[in-house]
Amino acid sequence: MAKFDVAVIGAGAAGMMCAATAAQRGLRVVLIDHAAKLAEKIRISGGGRCNFTNVNAGPANFLSENPHFCKSALSRYTPADFVALVKKHRIGYHEKHRGQLFCDDSAEQIIEMLKDECAAGDVHWRMPCKVESLAQADGGFVLETDSGTIEAPSVVIATGGLSIPKIGATDFGYRVAAQFGLRMVEPRPALVPLTFDAQQWAPFVEMSGIALEVDVETGSLKGRNPTGARFREDLLFTHRGLSGPAILQISSYWQPGTPITINLLPELDLAATLIEGKGTIKKQLGNVLSQWLPARLAEGLLLAHGFALDARLADMPDAQLRKLGAAINQWSLTPNGSEGYKKAEVTRGGIDTRELSQQTMMANKIPGLYFIGETVDVTGWLGGYNFQWAWASGVAAGQAV
Incomplete structure (x- = not known):
């Protein structure tokens, strides 16, 4: 059995940001993803150049049945903070339209940046790796995976929504929420023709x-x-x-x-x-x-x-x-x-944010269990807003676990 301080399930934008943040605090972190190819949603975004944030991003640009929930995370990790990270990694970028920021070259640069940030904290990778079950145990959780058993006091669910199933979207996060009795806001395709x-x-x-x-x-x-x-x-x-x-x-x-x-x-x-x-x-x-x-x-x-x-x-x-x-x-x-989830850029709805702490993203009733990114009922406008939520919610949980 492998033991870690934190297990992050889902190695997309929010998951990598969370893993890097937690690991750079000195925690022993494992990052798990079922896909063979890393961060495909980042790779295809913005026509391959990744619209990684929007300089205007604020709570008014997000939809939720609990609209105030996103304020805390967004205020503590802003577009300027992510731009500073991009500059630190010497990635060229430009503003295209209405505050949208894109890489000058390729979305691959954002993926490499996040990988480097994970490496700076010595994040352990399990990929491709399927989580077969997640159960509470004394002092935390036990994950049974097709690569062995993992034990951790904190688990972060960063598996996204149902959008674009051809690149690996699943309902894993929603199934975990149901397993632990958390309420859902009915998911549906958003940013869709x-x-x-x-x-x-x-x-x-x-x-x-x-x-x-x-x-x-x-x-x-x-x-x-x-x-x-x-x-x-x-x-x-x-x-x-x-x-x-x-x-x-x-x-x-x-x-x-x-x-x-x-x-x-x-x-x-x-x-x-x-x-x-x-x-x-x-x-x-x-x-x-x-x-x-x-x-x-x-x-x-x-x-x-x-x-x-x-x-x-x-x-x-x-x-x-x-x-x-x-x-x-x-x-x-x-x-x-x-056109449904096959053409939807994001999923609206998800884990009801009234079940979560807006400061830490942890489930109120399940200590040590966190939900971030598109898994939760926070949906941004088109134009880099959903990535900003991924970064902000990832950092909020990464600082709290």
């Missing part, structure tokens, strides 16, 4: 590949506790529905059976502009719209909303132009679902 009924989407299939900047919103934005959100980002038409940053962002807030509303021309009051131009613009309606929208999209929208392509703007009643303006500035449509 949305799909529509085939008949409803038929007029837009030929729009596949078109991208443009839009405003998109869903849910209620009013009151002290708004349930929805609004984003201005790029939208992408696909064969089955909508994708792009705007849709990935709003998908985390969208509730099944409810609509999303898209403003395809957020800088333009279309109805007012068309009505004002009736006296001077002699073009057909399709040609007029093509000033602001891709021609293919303009034609598709006109047909989908019952407007003739050859109708002249000057001949259109104001009421019809207001209808057209609403169809484009307030295009409301209801998804029938999403």
